[in-house]
Structure formats: C-alpha cells, structure tokens
Amino acid sequence: MSPLVDVAASSDVPQGTALRVELGDTPIALVNVDGDIHAVHDTCTHARESLAAGWVDDDRIECPRHGAVFSVRDGSALTPPATLPLPTYTVEQRDGRVLVDPMPSRPHPLDP
Numbered sequence: 001m002s003p004l005v006d007v008a009a010s011s012d013v014p015q016g017t018a019l020r021v022e023l024g025d026t027p028i029a030l031v032n033v034d035g036d037i038h039a040v041h042d043t044c045t046h047a048r049e050s051l052a053a054g055w056v057d058d059d060r061i062e063c064p065r066h067g068a069v070f071s072v073r074d075g076s077a078l079t080p081p082a083t084l085p086l087p088t089y090t091v092e093q094r095d096g097r098v099l100v101d102p103m104p105s106r107p108h109p110l111d112p
C-alpha cells in the first residue's frame, strides 16, 4: 500500500452522494454507501464522462452521459454501453477525513 493521501472531509460526501476530487492528476469519485466511502476512477470507461456528476443508487453509480452503471465496490461495469471496469482505490476514514491509497486496483482501460 502506498502512503495514504488526504483528499476530503468525510462530511463532504453525504450518504448516497458522489464527490469528485483530484489525486495528483487523477480524478477520483468518492461515493458514500451507508457511511462507507468508496473510491473509483471518475472517468467512465465508455466515453470518458465524469461519473461523480451522475447518480448514486446504493453501491452503484450511473454515468450521466449514456447511462452505464458501475459497482463502486469493485469497479465492474454492470450495464452497457460500458463494458470495461473502473480502477478502484483503497479508502480509510480517520478523524473525519477521507484518506485514499493512490495506487489503483488496475490501470484505467482507456489510458494509453
């Protein structure tokens, strides 16, 4: 695990919402599922839309552009038109802050 990076206050991500943050050059979507905050790459694997601008339903986030749905737990693409999974990131909440491991679970499939 890489050193964790403080990216937001936990209170910035209310339950059932997503917040876009920058982790270096990488956009990350933080998603609060019943008080647990998950982190996935913010860039949709279909056509690069920002997922944090979409809709959260339990542990899924829907892309606002063409409606692909992803699991925020493991990054899997659950509905078309996306077919490729998102990178995910390990999250810890400590003293009201959200800390993210900058090492992704996998590369973003649209990165060169």
Ligand code: FES
Residues within 6 Å of the ligand: 044, 045, 046, 047, 048, 049, 063, 064, 065, 066, 067, 068, 080, 081, 082
């Ligand atoms: S850009 Fe996300 S579904 Fe097309």
